[in-house]
Amino acid sequence: MEFYKYQATGNDFIIIDNRDQQFLKDEKIIENLCDRRFGIGADGLILLEEHDTLDFKMVYYNSDGKGESMCGNGGRCIVAFAHFLDLFEDHTKFEAIDGDHQAEIINGIVKLKMIDVNEIFTDEDDFVINTGSPHYIKFTEDLEHFNVFNEGSKIRNSEKYHEQGINVNFVQILAADSLYVRTYERGVENETYSCGTGVTAAALPFINENKKIMVKTIGGNLTVYAEKVEKSFVNIWLEGPAKQVFKGKISI
Ligand SMILES: N[C@@H](CCC[C@H](N)C(=O)O)C(=O)O
Numbered sequence: 001m002e003f004y005k006y007q008a009t010g011n012d013f014i015i016i017d018n019r020d021q022q023f024l025k026d027e028k029i030i031e032n033l034c035d036r037r038f039g040i041g042a043d044g045l046i047l048l049e050e051h052d053t054l055d056f057k058m059v060y061y062n063s064d065g066k067g068e069s070m071c072g073n074g075g076r077c078i079v080a081f082a083h084f085l086d087l088f089e090d091h092t093k094f095e096a097i098d099g100d101h102q103a104e105i106i107n108g109i110v111k112l113k114m115i116d117v118n119e120i121f122t123d124e125d126d127f128v129i130n131t132g133s134p135h136y137i138k139f140t141e142d143l144e145h146f147n148v149f150n151e152g153s154k155i156r157n158s159e160k161y162h163e164q165g166i167n168v169n170f171v172q173i174l175a176a177d178s179l180y181v182r183t184y185e186r187g188v189e190n191e192t193y194s195c196g197t198g199v200t201a202a203a204l205p206f207i208n209e210n211k212k213i214m215v216k217t218i219g220g221n222l223t224v225y226a227e228k229v230e231k232s233f234v235n236i237w238l239e240g241p242a243k244q245v246f247k248g249k250i251s252i
Pocket residue numbers: 011062069070071072073074133134167185186187188192194195196197198
């Protein structure tokens with residue numbers, strides 16, 4: 001079976017064209033394929049499937065083989081893959097676990113429309129925001145020297161969150177429209193180089209008259225656009241590079 005490897009600001013994914021439904025959706029197989037020592041290695045695995053009315057369907061799994069949430073960087077990668085497969089010209093619409101998404105691609109830069117966010121919850125001094133996947137947002141200083149793995153896994157495995165899990169984003173404010181974000185991802189159970197839904201969640205509290213927030217991650221830069229309408233955030237777009245890295249054959 002043929003697979004492709006894509007990365008979007010260092011968040012990396014195995015992508016398989018599953019329009020023929022040949023891929024066996026088995027948690028252990030997906031976990032093994034994503035293993036960086038015994039498999040191909042990736043933060044997640046994504047299947048591109050047929051859709052009745054839209055260009056395609058995205059089926060996402062974290063590297064632990066479980067798939068219960070949306071992946072923003074994975075969404076941008078599958079748009080680049082669908083473009084590579086000639087499924088659309090420059091604008092597309094596809095279905096993911098959290099609903100339908102519009103996207104566009106220009107010169108390898110993918111802009112993905114995210115779901116509307118109707119509420120920002122607080123947890124002590126921190127925020128909890130669902131952008132298709134659940135995110136804990138904690139502000140910190142000197143993020144470069146911060147222990148994201150230790151502090152992130154503490155919150156993710158805390159009594160309040162351990163059952164459902166949560167992605168934990170540490171955010172340093174660089175300017176009114178510029179952030180640095182590092183994320184401990186549930187389902188990878190480690191820090192990843194970037195998390196699209198996490199970057200989006202981190203940017204939303206900064207959206208007011210300012211509709212564009214630049215976000216630095218370990219793997220590169222992303223831009224979040226959104227509009228605030230009363231307590232809700234609408235017209236949310238995540239923009240950044242998404243790239244095919246290689247292709248190969250799975251021998252299982
Ligand atoms: N890397 C992703 C987020 C993937 C989902 C997350 N790990 C979860 O389980 O909620 C992104 O770019 O959004």
